[in-house]
Amino acid sequence: MATLPQPTTPTLLQNIHWIARPHEFLERNAAELGTTFRVNIANPKGLIWTSDPALIQEILTQDENGRYTAPGEVNVTLAPLLGDRSMIMLSGSEHRRHRKLTMPAFHGERMRAYTEAILSATRKAFGRIPSGDIFMTRAVMQEITMDVILTAVFGLQADDRGNDRFARIKPIVTNMLDMLASPLSVSVLFFPILQQDWGTWSPWGRFLEQRKQLDTLLFAEIADRRANPDPSRNDVLNMLLDTRDEDGETLTDDELRDELMTMLFAGHETTATALAWATYWIHNDRQIYANLIDELGMIDIDADPMTVFRLPYLTAVCNETLRIYPVAMLTFPRTPIEPLEFGGYPIAPGDLLMASIYLLHHNPTIYPDSKTFNPDRFLDRQYSPFEFMPFGAGSRRCLGMALAQFEMKLVLAALLQGWTLELAEKTPVVPQRRGVTLGPKGGVLAKLTGVRSARVQQSAAAIVG
Numbered sequence: 157m158a159t160l161p162q163p164t165t166p167t168l169l170q171n172i173h174w175i176a177r178p179h180e181f182l183e184r185n186a187a188e189l190g191t192t193f194r195v196n197i198a199n200p201k202g203l204i205w206t207s208d209p210a211l212i213q214e215i216l217t218q219d220e221n222g223r224y225t226a227p228g229e230v231n232v233t234l235a236p237l238l239g240d241r242s243m244i245m246l247s248g249s250e251h252r253r254h255r256k257l258t259m260p261a262f263h264g265e266r267m268r269a270y271t272e273a274i275l276s277a278t279r280k281a282f283g284r285i286p287s288g289d290i291f292m293t294r295a296v297m298q299e300i301t302m303d304v305i306l307t308a309v310f311g312l313q314a315d316d317r318g319n320d321r322f323a324r325i326k327p328i329v330t331n332m333l334d335m336l337a338s339p340l341s342v343s344v345l346f347f348p349i350l351q352q353d354w355g356t357w358s359p360w361g362r363f364l365e366q367r368k369q370l371d372t373l374l375f376a377e378i379a380d381r382r383a384n385p386d387p388s389r390n391d392v393l394n395m396l397l398d399t400r401d402e403d404g405e406t407l408t409d410d411e412l413r414d415e416l417m418t419m420l421f422a423g424h425e426t427t428a429t430a431l432a433w434a435t436y437w438i439h440n441d442r443q444i445y446a447n448l449i450d451e452l453g454m455i456d457i458d459a460d461p462m463t464v465f466r467l468p469y470l471t472a473v474c475n476e477t478l479r480i481y482p483v484a485m486l487t488f489p490r491t492p493i494e495p496l497e498f499g500g501y502p503i504a505p506g507d508l509l510m511a512s513i514y515l516l517h518h519n520p521t522i523y524p525d526s527k528t529f530n531p532d533r534f535l536d537r538q539y540s541p542f543e544f545m546p547f548g549a550g551s552r553r554c555l556g557m558a559l560a561q562f563e564m565k566l567v568l569a570a571l572l573q574g575w576t577l578e579l580a581e582k583t584p585v586v587p588q589r590r591g592v593t594l595g596p597k598g599g600v601l602a603k604l605t606g607v608r609s610a611r612v613q614q615s616a617a618a619i620v621g
């Protein structure tokens with residue numbers, strides 16, 4: 157049987173290329189090797205990446221077909237950040253247990269409860285920006301998504317009964333993310349040999365120090381909440397403290413801490429990056445902007461968030477944003493349980509297979525003219541879950557998918573109804589690695605040019621105080 161095609165460049169160069177210019181690395185290999193190939197990255201046996209929808213379906217429906225597993229232990233790269241009890245690091249029944257306990261908090265029906273947190277965070281962040289000043293959209297979106305995740309998931313609020321953890325957690329998480337943002341600094345996760353703790357003047361030492369401070373705050377919050385249960389609170393942590401598996405067991409403090417870290421890191425930067433991209437695409441094309449303004453009309457977002465969530469053109473714009481430069485370029489790996497044939501190639505247990513979301517979304521047979529931002533493609537055609545999958549699929553599909561989609565739409569609607577803005581740079585924005593995500597280089601510089609709605613502006617002024 158044929159062996160899987162692979163690049164001829166030396167392993168070190170492949171790793172450097174992948175870390176420094178990930179989308180180019182993906183594209184070059186796809187052009188030379190086709191839809192399915194092996195690269196010598198991360199793992200001694202390398203990684204197998206595919207952008208063939210049929211093969212993606214084969215590996216991601218492992219729970220149904222019983223031929224593959226989704227091993228958590230191979231995601232150890234993220235353990236220093238998330239802890240080893242995070243669902244991302246767990247496999248099999250333990251993984252299922254954590255998913256089952258956390259899923260209800262992210263179910264579509266719960267989204268309405270997060271409306272106020274999302275809208276007030278958006279109006280507060282944009283209401284603070286002086287008209288005419290140039291700002292970095294990604295930074296503003298990060299502020300918003302951080303506030304949302306802290307209020308919705310952790311139940312922490314700026315004025316939380318004299319509890320200042322909100323204010324203390326924010327800068328630590330931002331620092332930790334910034335520390336891992338550049339291609340050079342994120343190498344520390346990919347190459348464990350670089351994880352040397354030489355005190356706070358060494359990058360890894362500083363990272364560990366920040367993590368310790370964050371742990372202290374999270375454990376203190378968990379202890380407080382266990383000591384003073386308050387059933388009236390409507391947040392994810394409250395649900396998790398109460399939730400029990402079939403044996404009546406709740407999550408331990410360590411498990412809770414790791415899952416809170418996971419939600420904080422998986423749910424904050426990703427959504428902010430998607431929002432920065434969406435703001436860019438919307439303001440880069442007058443027609444797309446006009447279509448959205450038209451569709452939003454006079455909808456009262458606060459009273460009717462579900463109408464906003466269901467708007468077809470806004471949905472198409474969000475989908476196209478997540479298609480063209482998917483924030484997550486790959487799914488987590490899956491591995492076969494027994495030796496088998498995969499697209500005509502032999503594979504064996506221990507081989508790590510990943511769906512290349514980026515290459516799938518640029519597969520020319522599914523998306524003609526894939527480099528053009530065109531929301532209409534989502535109005536003209538229905539894509540299968542294995543053709544369009546910014547949130548992955550199967551047993552590890554993104555836990556926060558409903559929240560991310562709801563949040564994207566509400567933030568964009570509040571921004572478009574409340575303010576006008578223009579891009580500050582005329583040159584096209586290109587993608588660049590930021591940590592483990594693919595974000596807009598430069599963060600999308602923009603400036604506010606006006607206020608659209610007096611009602612929204614008033615409530616922004618009230619929120620900013």
Ligand code: HEM
Pocket residue numbers: 243244255418419420422423424426427430478482483484486487488489546547548549550551552553554555556557559560
């Ligand atoms: C636009 C925003 C987001 C994108 C593009 C995104 C994308 C993804 C992708 C591609 C995966 C891997 C799926 C797989 O391997 O099949 C994933 C997993 C995950 N995401 Fe998201 N995500 C986003 C927002 C969020 C939010 C808001 C949260 C939580 C609050 C979240 C929590 C998670 C968790 C916990 C996992 C791991 C699931 C597991 O291992 O079972 N994500 N996400």
